Amino acid sequence: MNAVSAYSFIASKKLTLSDPDWIRYALIGLTLGIIGLFLVLPLLTVLIEAFAKGWAAYSASLTHPDALAAMRLTLLVAVVTVPLTTVFGVSAAWAIARFDFRGKSLLITLIDLPFSVSPVIAGLIYVLIFGAQGWLGPWFSDHDIKIIFAVPGIILATLFVTFPFVARELIPLMQEIGHEEEEAALSLGASGRQTFFKVTMPNVKWGLLNGVLLCNARAMGEFGAVSVVSGHIRGLTNTLPLHVEVSYNEYDFVGSFAGASALAALAVVTLVLKTVLEWKQNQDKRLKG
Amino acid sequence: MKFTQALKHLFFTLTLLLSGTALADRTLLNVSYDPTRELYQDFNKEFIKYWKDKAGEDVNVQQSHGGGGKQTRAVIDGLEADVVTLALSYDIDQIAEKARLLPKDWQSRLPNNSLPYTSTIVFLVRKGNPKGIKNWADLVKDGVSVITPNPKTSGGARYNYLAAWAFAEKSYGSKDAAKDFVQKLYKNVPVLDSGARGSTTTFIQRGIGDVLLAWENEAFLAINELGEGKFDIVVPPVSIKAETPVAVLDKIVKKNGTQDLAEAYLQYLYSPVGQKLAAKHFYRPYQPEHASPEDLKRFPKLELFTVNEKFGGWPQAQKEHFDDGGTFDQVYAP
Numbered sequence: 356m357n358a359v360s361a362y363s364f365i366a367s368k369k370l371t372l373s374d375p376d377w378i379r380y381a382l383i384g385l386t387l388g389i390i391g392l393f394l395v396l397p398l399l400t401v402l403i404e405a406f407a408k409g410w411a412a413y414s415a416s417l418t419h420p421d422a423l424a425a426m427r428l429t430l431l432v433a434v435v436t437v438p439l440t441t442v443f444g445v446s447a448a449w450a451i452a453r454f455d456f457r458g459k460s461l462l463i464t465l466i467d468l469p470f471s472v473s474p475v476i477a478g479l480i481y482v483l484i485f486g487a488q489g490w491l492g493p494w495f496s497d498h499d500i501k502i503i504f505a506v507p508g509i510i511l512a513t514l515f516v517t518f519p520f521v522a523r524e525l526i527p528l529m530q531e532i533g534h535e536e537e538e539a540a541l542s543l544g545a546s547g548r549q550t551f552f553k554v555t556m557p558n559v560k561w562g563l564l565n566g567v568l569l570c571n572a573r574a575m576g577e578f579g580a581v582s583v584v585s586g587h588i589r590g591l592t593n594t595l596p597l598h599v600e601v602s603y604n605e606y607d608f609v610g611s612f613a614g615a616s617a618l619a620a621l622a623v624v625t626l627v628l629k630t631v632l633e634w635k636q637n638q639d640k641r642l643k644g
Numbered sequence: 645m646k647f648t649q650a651l652k653h654l655f656f657t658l659t660l661l662l663s664g665t666a667l668a669d670r671t672l673l674n675v676s677y678d679p680t681r682e683l684y685q686d687f688n689k690e691f692i693k694y695w696k697d698k699a700g701e702d703v704n705v706q707q708s709h710g711g712g713g714k715q716t717r718a719v720i721d722g723l724e725a726d727v728v729t730l731a732l733s734y735d736i737d738q739i740a741e742k743a744r745l746l747p748k749d750w751q752s753r754l755p756n757n758s759l760p761y762t763s764t765i766v767f768l769v770r771k772g773n774p775k776g777i778k779n780w781a782d783l784v785k786d787g788v789s790v791i792t793p794n795p796k797t798s799g800g801a802r803y804n805y806l807a808a809w810a811f812a813e814k815s816y817g818s819k820d821a822a823k824d825f826v827q828k829l830y831k832n833v834p835v836l837d838s839g840a841r842g843s844t845t846t847f848i849q850r851g852i853g854d855v856l857l858a859w860e861n862e863a864f865l866a867i868n869e870l871g872e873g874k875f876d877i878v879v880p881p882v883s884i885k886a887e888t889p890v891a892v893l894d895k896i897v898k899k900n901g902t903q904d905l906a907e908a909y910l911q912y913l914y915s916p917v918g919q920k921l922a923a924k925h926f927y928r929p930y931q932p933e934h935a936s937p938e939d940l941k942r943f944p945k946l947e948l949f950t951v952n953e954k955f956g957g958w959p960q961a962q963k964e965h966f967d968d969g970g971t972f973d974q975v976y977a978p
Contacts, residue, residue: 487722487743496722499899504723586723587708588673601709604841605681606869 401619404612416602416610417617424590425598426617428506432594433574436513440570444521445563449555452529463526469518477515478583481508504586509594512580517570524566525559532558561636565629572625576618670902671704672909675725677712677799677888678841679862683925684729690921691912695905703905711839712799719743719893726897726906729890731799732951733758734958736891745893758889760913761927764948765800765807765886767878768847768856768863775854779880780811783855784828791853792833793843795966800840800886802966804857807884809965810954814882827975848875859886861926864942885948888927 373379406413416422447466451459469477485502486492495502502508536558540550556563578596585592593601595618602611674684688705695703708715708723712731719725720743730736733751740748751758769777775788783790793801805826812825834852837843840862847856848870855878858866863877890910897903912918916934923935932940955961965971 482721485722488720492722501722501724503721504718586675586718587710588706589708591706604678604709604845606865 398619401612401615404608405616407612408609412609413613416607416613419610421590421593422598422610422614425593425595425614428509428593429575429595431506432510432513433571435510436517436574437567437571439514440517440574441521441563441567443518444523444525444566444570447522448525448529448559451526453534466519466522466526469516470523474512474516474577474579475583478512478580481511481515481584485511503584504588505592508584509581509592512584513574513577516577516580517573520570520573521563521566524562524569528559528562529555561632561639564632568625568629568632572622575621669702670900670905671706672726672902672906673706673708673724674727674729674909675708675715675719675723676729677715677731678709678839679800679859679865680729681707681709681841682865683861683921683927686925687913687918687921690917691909694912694917695908698908705909709841711793711797711842713797714838719745724896724900725893726900726902727890727892727909729888731886731888732802732958733887733889734962735799736889737958739893745895746891747894750891751889753892754890754910755914756930757887758891759887759930760890760910760918761888761922761929763886763888763927764860764883764946765803765857766860766863766883767880768858768866769854769876769878771874771876773876773878777855777878780808780882781815783808783857784825784832788832788855789834789853790829790832790855790857791835791837791843791847792857793840794836794838795972797838798840798843799888800859800862801836801843802961803859803884803886805965805972806951806955806961807857809971810884810949811880811882813954823971823975826971830976860928860943864926879944879946882947882949884954885950887950 447462450456451463482503483489484491485495485508487496487503489503492503502511536554537550540554541547545553576596577594578600581594582597582600585594585597587593587597587601589601595614599611599614599618602608602614674688676684684705684707688707691705692703695701708718708725710718712735715723715728716730716735716738719728719739728736728739736746736750737748740746740750754760767777769775775785776782777788782788792804795801795805808826808829809822812822813819816822816825835846837846840859843856844858844862844866847853848866856863856866867875867877890913892903892906892910894903897906913922914930919929919931919934920936920939922929923932923939926942928943929935951958951961955964963970
């Protein structure tokens, strides 16, 4: 008798502690439904459209010279911008988390600027500066240096929009960790360099990698800012996202969706990497703890 | 370090890959408006062959397409086009005036006012023309949804606007009536895309609207590529003659050392091959005798007026209708 009453007591306690089943299932169902409808279904459509005329048409449009050129350019842009943004992000985070100076909050706001400015504006400001009618444009043009409507302009615009990713990831992390460990290392005779690579880096590496991944995803996928400064020369200044638009406008739907599927594949790779990173990070924490 | 080695290797491969695309000795950049994509895809191939035969040189022609106004802006801002093939002479006037890349009298340098081909504006409607659209007056009826791009950014859209205006001014007798008419017309426009091609995809792919005001070549192309038997072309009794000029940008070809090539490129548009290709891609050729008769049969006869006749030329039309505060700004409230 006793056991039964204890059981029913626990059971009733459980009921009050967790939501009723129907709420749980309704919420799970709703979330899955929304994700399916707005995320998975469109992705599937991309694949279906890409393969609408079969595998041969799909691979032919992915290996078309213009598509290949777009992929090369997209990769080049990512390879150039991601390291630059990373270096910037680490130094900015270091400065903000470790030093106290006037205008620090202003600096943080400025780093966030690209998040709040529309990418189209980001493109336009470079046209206004480096365009033929802009401030510096005529000088560059006289020296036969092409910035706008060429690869440098595309890289500049991508840099602008990806600027905050690494810094934003690192600043709170480094502030949270504090600098006791670094001070200890320094007082034990480690050089600044040793401290950075042996103490600071291991502490922030997961956050850093995460920021780099997000930055990379954005660098490859950016459309608005790049569209403004690209000039849309096929095979030369079209990145993959622009190639998708151009093909779509040329009624080449297989080509367009094939490009979109390549971009989606890059996104999936990023997501998988991010999940792996998070899993590793948890393991890391468990080992430490 | 292994990593830096790998990075070096990567950079090297990338440069190699990128330079691989530009093996040809000289390159022309043709900056054009939206609907000419297919024409120049074909024409460039022919021209490259022709030049190889004639001069023994391998050349490359690059294309850039977009809304005409947007493309013009890009050229003024420094997109280094050797030749421009745009939707209206006003756009090239702007390049001459604002960027001084070519002399102001550019239009007299090539035959037929630098017009190797022309076009006009027609209506594309859904199969069987369910709303019974026959003429410009039908566009302002209640419940008719009209698709046309934004005249601020699209050359085709400016022709659409001026065609409707000229129709109304003639039919109803005054400028005020014409303004009322276009105001009613743009009330029936649910989306303004930035270029002609965007509007076509809105109408065809997304299924929005009852009638698309389209370049004649764009309407034919849309039917051929996407909707055999799903759409009909309706030709109004009167429409506008779309004069789509071409020009070499002197300053840029001098800088790039491509003057002879660029000039030959545009001359070749006037050759029998160029004229035939224009007609094949639904442009009305300057010298129809070079085009194949089957292609010519597809062009319906209609009464055409020019911007010069009805509006006193592009500069005036632009100022009165499309500049800030012009009639378009007055009638269009989204």
